[in-house]
Amino acid sequence: MDISQQLINECKSNNRLSQKALYLQLLPYLRAVCVRYLYNTNLVKDVLQEAFILIFKNLNKYDSNKGAFHKWAVTITINATLNYNRRMSLRNQDQFEIDLHDIPQIPVVLQNLSIEASLHLLKKMPSDYFEVFNLFIIDGYDHKEISEMLDINVELSRKRLSRARVWLKEAFAQQSEKNIDIKKPS
């Protein structure tokens, strides 16, 4: 995604047309980020609204030497999404955590899953692991950055990633065992 410096400068000077152009360019990516991180996808619009306002109001703080603009915008959106997740009532999370103890009903091969299904599977992971897995594996943040974003220490970030991997691995393995048991019940 290429966003010109000129467009950014025009947005800084509060040019509404430029701001809308930037909004239209960013929206498909940021929406995908929100959908991926949010447990409650009904909140996508709210989170996006908050994220865009933060982006436009903090444009002057953006330093092009520190990285690409879209990465900066994605980081703001992820932070807004994580905050929403934290504020969310645990009522939904209860159900989610109960589900964690069940054997995931998933096929062995990921390639056979649709994007929505693979994301749904990922969201069955405990939220702490899910966040770190997303940030590290998909969005490419390092542990130091993750620790700052989640307000945890680097060691804990590593630990959570390791557990996320184990969880995912076990989820697939258990599914395979189940298939075997079905064939040979005791």
Next chain:
Amino acid sequence: MKHLEDEYNKRFNMQELSNDDFDVDGLWDAVEKELDEPAPKGGGFFWSKKMFLSGLLFFFIFGGGIWFGIKYSENSSKTVAINTQNKTENTSIKTSINQEEKTQSKAATEKTKIESTEAETEAETEAETEAETEEIKTTKIKTAETTTKEAELQITEATTKAEPQITETTTKSEPQITETTTKSEPQITETTTKAEPQTAETTTKEAEPQTAETTTKEKAQTIAKIEPKEATTIAKTKTPKQKKELANKAANALKNIQLPQKNIKWEIELFGGSNRTNLDFNSTEPDDFALLKEDTEKEYWGTSYGIHIGVVGEKHWTIKSGFEVHQLWTKFDYTQITNAPKLKENALLKVWVDETSQDTLKTEYGDKVVNTVTTREVIHFNQYQQFSVPLLVGVHKDFGKFNSGITAGPVFNFITKQIGKSLDGQAEIALFDESNTAAPLKSFNIALRVAPFVGYNFTDKLSVNLHPQWTWQAHNNYDNTTIKTSLHQLNLNVGVGWIF
């Protein structure tokens, strides 16, 4: 595993979602609307109110202390200043005596400010000033004898070179009336003497044309009214030895003057310590939920630190205020048991087994409703950050090196952070923060505090204090229920105080 991660990365990194099924313009309108709104200035009304209240409190404490100080000083003392400057000897002496009026106080509290306590020189100067009458500038004498009725004896002014006057003598001598008014202020007492007829007569008689001698005698007589012995001595003193004796005497007199004591002392104290916070949930009606809340919210340790500024008055009263930061913690401890039916998809329903060989002949799968019992134990430490401005009044007593006392009063609390888990109004586990209705505390409240203290004074200026304190805060009904929330905070603080 690596393959799995790569696959996820490939699918979701820089993923784009089509805007076809999304209200793009609706979102933009909402964003634009917020961008058009002017940014709030400063921290908004709430913060300005906090600042205003804090400022008001500090003004009250400091202003009160200063006012009391000034008032006390005005009532209890009177200042008499004597400045003597001997031009001849080029010696400058300034003495100020702060003297308590006899009528006002039994125990004299005197404030003496000696800018230059060259007592010896001063005494010598006095003696010389009194004795060397030839230095009197103006002496006008008209005797009664020479001018009969119209004759007036006027020693209008006796002004020595050493100004301002230690003794100011005004003598008006009419044929029958001579009035001598003497103001003498160097020796603490203030005396106004009206000359008796006898004195007047004597003065008149002695007011012979021998100006210098007469005046000396007159002066000596006048002084004698005030300090009979000393005045005579001063008048007659001529030898250096006597002068020196006088000087010593004056020096001793100055030494004997009791140095003043401060009426009010200020104390600044830096302190830190730990606190233990407990949340109470009470209901006027029998309420199981109140009991459940009470059982699940448990007290826990936190930390406190801050600065106190206090005034300690003479009658042991004290006023304290300051600024405190409290990190309060409570423990949410709840075991949730959920019993719920659940649909299990593709569950093994039936198995047909061969009786002889025990081989599985057939299996049947299908959806099945099963009962699930989930036990979930949640232990969470809830955090509250609180800034406090206390306004405490009480008593403070010194016992040698030790001091102790007790203070009590309101505390203005600003709770800026609340984060944790709790049972919300529907008895469900909920995450809360300060913006959530499940947050138990009000962002601003006025609490009551009782704080005894004991201290040890290492020096006149440095003390170490130990002060436990108990604070009680009342809060609103919890999350739209009938349950009243209150907070008890017990502190044990250790502080270092600087007295000035």
